[in-house]
Amino acid sequence: MSIRFGMIGGGVMGEAILSRLIKEKMYSPETVLVSEPSSDRREELAQRYQIEVTDSNRKVMQSASEVLLLAVKPQVLPRIEADWDGAKENIEHLPLLISILAGIPILRLEAGLDPLPVVRVMPNTNATVGASMSAIAPGSRLRTEQLTLAKTILSTIGQVVEVSESAMDAVTGVSGSGPAYVALLIESLADGGVSAGLPRSIAQQLAIQTVLGTATLLQEEQIHPAQLKDRVTSPGGTTIAGVAELEASGFRSAIIKAVQAAQARSAELGH
Ligand SMILES: NC(=O)c1ccc[n+]([C@@H]2O[C@H](COP(=O)([O-])OP(=O)(O)OC[C@H]3O[C@@H](n4cnc5c(N)ncnc54)[C@H](OP(=O)(O)O)[C@@H]3O)[C@@H](O)[C@H]2O)c1
The missing domain is CATH 1.10.3730.10 (ProC C-terminal domain-like)
Incomplete structure (x- = not known):
């Protein structure tokens, strides 16, 4: 089966979202691919969710047809951008990029991961129990149905509100x-x-x-x-x-x- 949902970074927040998407049957395990550098962590995620895992971000970028969830620490972004530069020539789809990276502006994501449509999200730690308060800010290339898709995905981990990007620092201060x-x-x-x-x-x-x-x-x-x-x-x-x-x-x-x-x-x- 083809990969619809790709995730880069299988850490705490990534797993919180992934677990809900699978539990809510939004994506079946065989349509999910996750890249993660730690082999122990890869094995853990593969066993827990019966999903395919890889150490190659490029493979995820080239496979995911619908959504690419970026769930690494913000300081790792330059490496992701370098991977994208190497991968983008061979990409057939333009998946929606959902970034949960704290503090990284949409402009930077749109430039570094050009030409992907981008949505910036600020979830909170309560996502691990399905009780997140997530704020979502759409990028300039986003189509209406992609914004709806992003909201649907985020609603599996809790509540979602849409804000303009300029409100993200205030959202960080509250939720x-x-x-x-x-x-x-x-x-x-x-x-x-x-x-x-x-x-x-x-x-x-x-x-x-x-x-x-x-x-x-x-x-x-x-x-x-x-x-x-x-x-x-x-x-x-x-x-x-x-x-x-x-x-x-x-x-x-x-x-x-x-x-x-x-x-x-x-x-x-x-x-
Ligand atoms: N946790 C929260 O409450 C929270 C709330 C709002 C936003 N966020 C945002 O969510 C993002 C993830 O946070 P987190 O708490 O889930 O961090 P985390 O647990 O450290 O997860 C990040 C994952 O990315 C992996 N990684 C590192 N380098 C990579 C690379 N080059 N390619 C692919 N994967 C790589 C890490 O693997 P290794 O451990 O092996 O390095 C780790 O599994 C951050 O950007 C943060 O700003 C988190």
Whole structure:
């Protein structure tokens, strides 16, 4: 069977996307080819997903008819561009290039992997459990049906929003880096529980489920977070005492500044 989906770089994020595509039956294993330099990793992926693997990026570039997913670290891009220069003469198809490389602009991808149509994506680490928040920015050569295809692929690992490329640094500040902020929140909530006398495992379970449940409630009821906060703060009660302490400690402005700092750092790295 011919290869429809090619992936370059079989690391953490690549596997997260690949596993969902196969599980959701978007691509059957015999239509997938993955290139990866580590032989142990190749063997692992081949066994786990019953797919074909190779150490040749050129082979993937020349075989994939529909989609080429670029899932290497950004610093590896020059090597991928060199491989493309060697491969492009013998290419019969023009697959959609989906790049998840943080900080690499569409212009650079369109120049280095000319003439492929490009879409730039910023997923987050929650992709490994199918709960990613991915932002997608279309390149200038993308056809409408290719944008739809990219969104369908990304929807297998979670939610997708389309943004203009200029918003990518802001997206990085919120949803790209966001899992780390939420992990800090959970950790400190659990630490608070331990300092209040709870066993660590119980405190952690309480903290995780509280964050998960709150996010689910906000998403399902589609209410403003302030409404939820008002709902659980009774006059003179426990919750308003906690909220007052968070306000006095600058909790909200700390999070706002964290997003701005991550956005600024993302912009810095991209230039
Ligand atoms: N992880 C995240 O949460 C996250 C979020 C948003 C965006 N991203 C982006 O996703 C991309 C991949 O990140 P990751 O976390 O999945 O990294 P990773 O686990 O290190 O995966 C990269 C893979 O590429 C392989 N590789 C290295 N050189 C190669 C080459 N010349 N040709 C083909 N494959 C090569 C690596 O193999 P070796 O290990 O053998 O070198 C590794 O398996 C990055 O560009 C990152 O910016 C990641």
